[in-house]
Amino acid sequence: MTARASDAIVIGGGLVGAAIAHGLRDQGLDTVLLDEGDIAFRASRGNFGLVWVQSKGLGAPWYQQWTRNSAAAWPDLAQDLTARTGLNLSLLQPGGIGLCLTEAEFEDRSRRMEQMRAEAGNFGFDYRMIRSHELRDMLPGLGPTVVGGSFTPYDGHVSPLALLQSLHRVFTEAGGAYIPNAKVTSGTAAPNDFRVETAAGTFTAPRIVLAAGLGNAELAPLFGLNAPVRPQKGQVLVTERARTILPMPTTSIRQTGEGSIMLGESQEEAGFDLSQQPPVMATIAERAVRSFPWIAELNIVRAWSALRVMAPDGLPIYDQSDRFPGAFTANCHSGVTLAGAHARMLAPMIAAGALDPLLAPFSAKRFDVQNAA
C-alpha cells in the first residue's frame, strides 16, 4: 500500500493534538491527525472544563506565564471556533475562586498566592484573598463553614466537549485529514523524514508531533524524544440542571452552560485503573455540600472517572528531538486551559520548525538533570 504523504503528522486526536493540528492547518500545512479510537484513554472526554490559571506555575514562573498567555488567547480562539462552526463553547472568564474550608487551607492558599505574585515579577499577578462575609455576596448560597477563598480575574470555564468537537470540525473543514482507528504501532525516523504505520495505512511527513496523551510514553523513544508521563485518576460528579446561580467557577464546583453543576475532581494514583470509587465520590459530594448546602437538594445524574496525563513534576512537556529535527512532543494535564497556547503559539513554532527558547524549561531534558542529581 502506498504511504500518504503530508507536511505534518499529529499523533493523538485529544485536546492537545486537535488544538495543534488545527493550528498547523491554519499555518497552511497539509496535516494528518491520527487517532487511536474509542478504546484509548482519553482525558479530553472526561475532564472538568476549567480554564484555570490561579494554581498553575507555583515555583515555575515560565508555566504561570504560559498559562496566563493561554487564558488571554482564549476569547479570540472561542470566537473564531464559534464563527467557523456555529458551536457554542459556553466560554466564560469572569475570574474564579479557590474555596478554603478551613483556616489552615486559607493560610496555605494565602502563602501560595503571594509566592505566585512574587515569582510573576514584571508580568504581575492580580489576586485577592477574600473572607467569607464578602465571598457570600459573590457566590450565592455559600455554606456557613466556608472560611474564604482566593480570587484571580484570569480564571474561567468552557464546555470541553464543544471545544473538542469544534477543534475537530475546523480542522477537517479547512482540509485537514482526521484518521480515526489509526493507532500508531511503529515508526521510523530520520531528520525531517518520518514514517508511521497504523491499521489505517502508512503515513509520511517531514514534521511529526506526538500528542498521544499517555500514549506518548511509548511513542517518544521512537523519535528521539522522552515523555515520562503517568496516569492520574480524577472522578467527576454531575447534578441535574439547576437554575443559574453560580456566577463564577471554583476549583472544584462549576455550573455548566446547560445548568448542571459539575463537582470534582479527585487526584488518585491508581495506575491505569478507571474504576469509580464510592468513598472518593462521597468525599467530593461532601465537600461540595459544605461549600454550597443547596447542592444537597440536587440529584447526581452522571459520574465518571478519567485519567490525567501527568509528568513527574506536574508541568507540561514540550520538546523537539535533537537527533531527528522535525519531531516534537506535547503533553500536559491542563489541555483545556492550554488550548489557546497550543493552537495559537505552539503550532506556529512547530510549523516554523523549532520551539521558541522560551519553551526550553518545558523540555523533558529537565528529568535527565533530576535523575542525574
Ligand SMILES: Cc1cc2nc3c(=O)[nH]c(=O)nc-3n(C[C@H](O)[C@H](O)[C@H](O)COP(=O)(O)OP(=O)(O)OC[C@H]3O[C@@H](n4cnc5c(N)ncnc54)[C@H](O)[C@@H]3O)c2cc1C
Ligand atoms: C478528571 C479530569 C479533570 C480535568 N480537568 C481539567 C480542567 O478543568 N481543565 C484543564 O485544562 N484540564 C483538565 N484536565 C486535563 C485535560 O483533560 C487533559 O490535559 C487533556 O485532555 C489532555 O489531552 P491529550 O490530547 O493530551 O490526551 P487525551 O485526551 O488522552 O488524548 C490522547 C489521544 O491520543 C490517542 N492515542 C494514544 N496513543 C495513540 C497512538 N499510539 N496512536 C494514535 N493515537 C493515539 C488517543 O486515542 C487519544 O485520543 C482534566 C483531566 C481529568 C482526567
